[in-house]
Amino acid sequence: MISGLIQRLEKIVGSRFVSGAAEELYLYSMDPGTMPQAYPDAVALPKTVEEVAQIVRLAGELKVPVVPMGAGLVLSGLTRALRGGIILDMKRMNRIIAVNPMSRYAVVEGGASQGMLQAFLKKHHPSLKHSMPDAPPIATMAGNMCIHGSGHLSLLGGSHSDMLTGMEVVLPTGEIIRTGSCSVSPDWFGRSPLPDLSGLFLGWAGTTGIVTKLGIKLFPNYAFNDMLIFVCEDADAMPDVISRLTGVQVAEDMTPWMTPKPDWAKGFLHINIAFGAHSKKELTFKRNLLQASVRHYIDQKTAGFLPLPPTQKGRFLKVPSPDLARFADLRRGGGFEYVGAMMAIEHFPEAYRAGLAIAEKFQVSYSLGARIIGAGHAMMFFFAYAFNRADDDDVRRASLALEATNEAAINMGGIPWKAEMPVQRQIIERMDPETFALMGRIRSVLDPNGIMNPGNWEK
């Protein structure tokens, strides 16, 4: 424990919102994934950007690491204090600051949750929505944005970081800066035409600054919504199917999935295709376009669309869906973790077969799937493994399966998303050395004291 750290933090955020107690240090030493514990020295809950800046300056003075944390649901251990220090739980900073309905963006604080914005828009701007990730609704928008998350409008708008319009960030030296249009104008409409400094904080695992505000794009919330589920048995056909379905550019979200349970799903490859419209006529038009795009497979009787009763359709359209969290109880043990690898769509068959082989080899319960990003520009292919937290052997098998999956994903040209610290090292080994050197130079300029989430993106 650093002498006087707790007392000095208390002076900044108040004694109610600082803890160095064993209970908090234990719980904040891990996330629900499989990464080993790493204990912080303190947990602090700031309420304002000024408090965040003061804490960062204090950390710089004391040479104490700072680890920003949203909901702590990343599962790959990115919010563990690998070298001790202060975990900044950002969720007290959870205001929805503004919504611009005409230019379709919202400005929120760094700890605001996905669910809160969804509820706010539903009440005050029902014609608008934002892209919700598959994470539970308590997940923060800043956290998801900073890890290049994706969500149920990613076919339309790309990765969530593509939907970012600007940021307010506390730098590791305590200055408060802005990126995007809000650095020049009162409006948060976008990141162009300026030098795009937002990239300094996206994908860096909290090693370059702490996001305290962000602007995000909003999209029309359709009055009529529907879902199609395409089914086939041939993994090799999937890239072509995805290319055809995305080619008509009418869907909002496209998520292939392959699971051994329920029984009726085993052995089949499904693609959920969500789309919406302002009128029934428009909805029918879009449905027809999607169906026509894959007519070739239907005519050959090698694939088709799954008949969906309205209640089941409603369940699939629910955003976010608690069914995804429930996967954690598959082995009655409260755990799951996944490798989500960003990769080119043509690797789908290879990724699918690798997932099946790894699940078989390590005897783990699995769920495989993907989210198509942009108009078929890439995909996040996920390999999810459930484990029983109370069974060390089960946890070990899941860890080994995850390691093997990361290796396989990298070998096929993919890049593990929100990679845990050991996988970051695997990525660095494949990375262009000059690129990694530049990352280091940028970090040393931004963070001369080396206090921001150290241990991440390091050799």
Next chain:
Amino acid sequence: MEHEEILHRCFRCGYCKLPGNYVDINCPSYLAFRFETYAPGGRMWLLRAWLDGKVAAGPRFADILFSCVACGNCVAHCAFPEFKDRLLLAFTAGKEAFLDEGVAPPMVRDLLTKIQNHGNAYGKPGKQRSGWAEGADIPLFSDQEYAFFADDVTAYDPRGQEIARSVARLLQLAGVNFGVLSGDFRSDGNDVRSLGETALFEDLAAHNIKEMNRLGVQKILTLSPHSLNAMKNDYPGLGGKQQVFHYTQALAFAMKNLKFKTDLPEIRVAFHDPCYLGRHNTDYESARMILRAVPGMKLVEMDRNRKNALCCGGGGGNFFTDLLSGGDDTPARVRVREAVASGALVLAVACPICAVMLEDAVKVENLEKTLRVCELSEIVMERIGF
């Protein structure tokens, strides 16, 4: 520890922190303190760690555990259907284990000692339980249809007594046939049970059941939803044979007997669902039926209502132990701010604990000129002309 087999099954996904519509944080202790430890998932993991010898039972842990007000939001919104119904049971078992270890917070220990020694949370003589009805022309129970049970807050808190007289007067006007129980009754035990003191709860319940049986009580009317919950759901397992109703459930069907003034201006009223009437006993409509039946009463809804209602923070004994106090975001303070945001001028409640908690919060928030907290009967009586 009972239910320990579910502790590790919690994924800490956080659905339990929120209402079903996600508008804001809805777990009272997490709202007040904001550390993950104070959320239901945090408690699950900490209890597991304690059983595994990874975290010791100490004062901080005890505060975390006993600050759960048993509102049931976590049960209502947990994503895991196979064990969600056991969340509160696990927390209660954890509290019981901590009581056995002798590490409960001092306020909890003192409260339980007082109830053990006196049969109520106020340390008053049991025979004074019906004192609030004296001189108010309210009949004592003899052979009426309903026996009116006064919980500790109703019987001994000055504000509770005021509410009790209002409720009783309104029931009389509506023609509900009831009498006030005046025997040697003790605390209903609901919050004792949720604090994990099972043996004391069973003693209290057994005593009350015996007294009711002696008096020939067949139907009980409670003012407190806490009493309703214990007597309806837990007493039968201990030999209770009475039918149990919250007073709003009897009143809702007797509203047609009341005559209202029609020259009063319209008033916007929001109803605060008490946890033990709503989430725990799924009655969201009786109180609303009453309010809708009153001319000039415009019922507005807060963002968090019915199954999504935010607790006042007074459950689980916290009305007495006050473990959530001290911050800007205590649930009662947040709740009255939410009521103001809904446009309501009156926040109607149907629980004496909610009434006191929310009235205090209105004062702390300096909202006395903006929002009035009224027990349901009080706002109805105003419209009758009292």
